Amino acid sequence: MRSIEEFRNFFLKGYLDYRPNLVVDCAIFGYDCEHLLVLLVKDKIVTKWCLPGGYIRKEENLEQAAARVTNERTGIDNLFLKQFKTFGDVGRNCNKGSWDESKLEELAGIKVDGDNWLNGETASVGFYAVTDILNAQPSIDFLSSECRWFPVNEVPLLGFDHDDMLKEALRAMRMHLYHYPIGKALLQQKFTLKDIKQLYETLSGKKLNPTNFPVKLQSLGLLTKLSEKKSIGGHRSPTYYKFDNEAYEKALNEGLVLV
Template sequence: MEDIRNFFLKGYIDYRPNLVVDCAIFGYDGEQLLVLLVKDKIVTKWCLPGGYIRKDESLEQAAARVTADRTGIANLFLQQFKTFGDVGRNCNKGSWDEDKLAELIGVKIDNDNWLSGETASVGYYAVTDMLNAQPSTDFLSSECKWFPVTEVPSLGFDHDEMFREALLAMRMHLYHYPIGKALLQQKFTLKEIRFLYEALSGKKLNATNFPIKLQSLGLLTKLEEKKSIGGHRSPTYYKFNSETYEKALDEGLVLV
């Protein structure tokens, strides 16, 4: 566990200045789409989790570290979506709890501090199923929890815009990348995958056409096994075709 005072006063030794990553981590609980938010000790509002980039890390590695630290899961599906760099975006005085900061650090942070310069943020989004995720705080944060995407509170800094753009980007990527694999059990019914895509896209999908489209892309493999849901109905299980799935991740597809 890093020390907050050390981070503010000596962080420039390990981290790059002027650039951070922030991550919209989307989770699916089988019914709805949620996003993971953190409450920092020194920030008055909820925020997307993020962090500075170590000097020996790429942006992607920093985002992978942040998302793994917050969820306990390594190798989440991670996609950069936009960088935010408006003048003064990180200096939003209303977002900082100045008294709390002074109390924790013991000294006043001045304009020469390595954290005081104009700082841009590279936004990533990740998707995960919530069952395996264990939200965790770090040395800077006091709370970390899931919010339904339809009930996200007003966020600190420019994170309202960031969250909105993350959701938009993920919803555009849905048409081009198969991002469902991390969010479903290994075998699933056509109804289950349609419910997932409805939660991700925020749209009702056609119960007949959507599975046909998915199957025409070769993304699904039909299994022998059927799901027992009582009565006379027993929908067939499917799984993702790993080969087609990986190829689509590399080359893109068009799912409409």
């Protein structure tokens, strides 16, 4: 929402452009080599921090809606977005009693009555993505006052059922580490086995057997060893690797078992 007009139009006539009863919410994880972060938004009419999300335009499928929402929040295209769970508890409704109606009136002079299209029971399809925080530019719009990264272990109490969503997103992402390759958007073009171990440790949130993931990725043909070594000034210069693009894309589509 860029302006008060767009905002008013969405509340009063959004049913012309958007599907009712269904939204997408996105846990966008950020990686900065050492920490795992998550992008949170503070809306002007919601009292708590939330995962970014929004309604689905009538011409979009769920994946396209999630891509648009994350693009609006981070400026990144082509995020590897993964659906992880849909949340549909009775009364989770984003649009009833979960926001401060007085702020809505104050901000845009709107009173949402019982017949409003936003008032129905609304399920949310959860997506997650992982990005290098350097590629992202968190941004706010008319409706939001803040948008920024939080370390995943220092997240405040979230609005609606987003605490549960974030927990489930983390759980799914950590399960998927064993079944989808990751790293092409998070590592430099060439990297050492130590870099990849660091990546998996940060994402999984635990210390790993030093050879586990790198060795498995190599044995499945996803890593190509380069002749170049990283110059670290010492006597043991680590070798650089890169991803084999074809094997990487294939594994991304078909899945694999890193065990």
